[in-house]
Amino acid sequence: MDTTTSRTDNPVLLQMKNITKQFPGVKALDGVSLDVKKGTVHALMGKTVRGNPP
DSSP states (O other), X not given: OOOOOOTTSOOEEEEXXXXXXXXXXXXXXXXXXXXXXXXXXXXXXXXXXXXXXX
């Protein structure tokens, strides 16, 4: 589903589609998509499993 809007509404500033991220033995992301629109706030959060500080 395409959720992009016209430039006069709330334009998509950043669009990522079908993201996959793998580590040995773990598929962390599989087919993730994200649209960031003007005036919105997003946060990506997750546990740090390698012992690194956040």
